[in-house]
Amino acid sequence: GESVGLHLPTLSVQEGDNSIINCAYSNSASDYFIWYKQESGKGPQFIIDIRSNMDKRQGQRVTVLLNKTVKHLSLQIAATQPGDSAVYFCAENRGRSGYSTLTFGKGTMLLVSP
Amino acid sequence: DADVTQTPRNRITKTGKRIMLECSQTKGHDRMYWYRQDPGLGLRLIYYSFDVKDINKGEISDGYSVSRQAQAKFSLSLESAIPNQTALYFCATSDFKGELFFGEGSRLTVL
Numbered sequence: 001g002e003s004v005g006l007h008l009p010t011l012s013v014q015e016g017d018n019s020i021i022n023c024a025y026s027n028s029a030s031d032y033f034i035w036y037k038q039e040s041g042k043g044p045q046f047i048i049d050i051r052s053n054m055d056k057r058q059g060q061r062v063t064v065l066l067n068k069t070v071k072h073l074s075l076q077i078a079a080t081q082p083g084d085s086a087v088y089f090c091a092e093n094r095g096r097s098g099y100s101t102l103t104f105g106k107g108t109m110l111l112v113s114p
Numbered sequence: 115d116a117d118v119t120q121t122p123r124n125r126i127t128k129t130g131k132r133i134m135l136e137c138s139q140t141k142g143h144d145r146m147y148w149y150r151q152d153p154g155l156g157l158r159l160i161y162y163s164f165d166v167k168d169i170n171k172g173e174i175s176d177g178y179s180v181s182r183q184a185q186a187k188f189s190l191s192l193e194s195a196i197p198n199q200t201a202l203y204f205c206a207t208s209d210f211k212g213e214l215f216f217g218e219g220s221r222l223t224v225l
Contacts, residue, residue, distance in 0.1 A: 034212075101147070104149075106154060
């Protein structure tokens, strides 16, 4: 129900630690995945994306891993900083190729302590 | 200036009132979207438009309507607002590759 949905999964880490945020997706036909970061009071912002023909992609301090066998996506943040505190959403595309829309997970809150 | 601009940013209204949320973009994208965000439920797609003459229902379109007035403008209407439409609404744009660019959100409260 609505009250259960209010409680986001939360990951609490210390500054400098590495963080891993996980996401299970549902559609085996999805071929494009994105991680978004949403800070309080702001719209979601793109972090990194990956296509299904890859299993790993690296950006600046972030890495996305894709395991198509178990339909699992993860976001790794190296040397986590207080500014990384936010809600993180994974998203998968669904629908006809070229005309698909993104479907979002429910999000994970990352809390970074100094 | 923001690439995707939403107005109003905050609105409080009463049950039964008609409300319009407006979105404009300067990214030159053909595709525009309206999402709704509720605490702990993520973002859910209300309506989307792949070009000026195209309108599609999303996951939760009941109680909403949209208008694509131009490539750069996409508005969301609640014809008769009800309290369970209280939420944070986001407009977004994308090119054909699919990455979404979001506005800052419009917080709507229906009393």
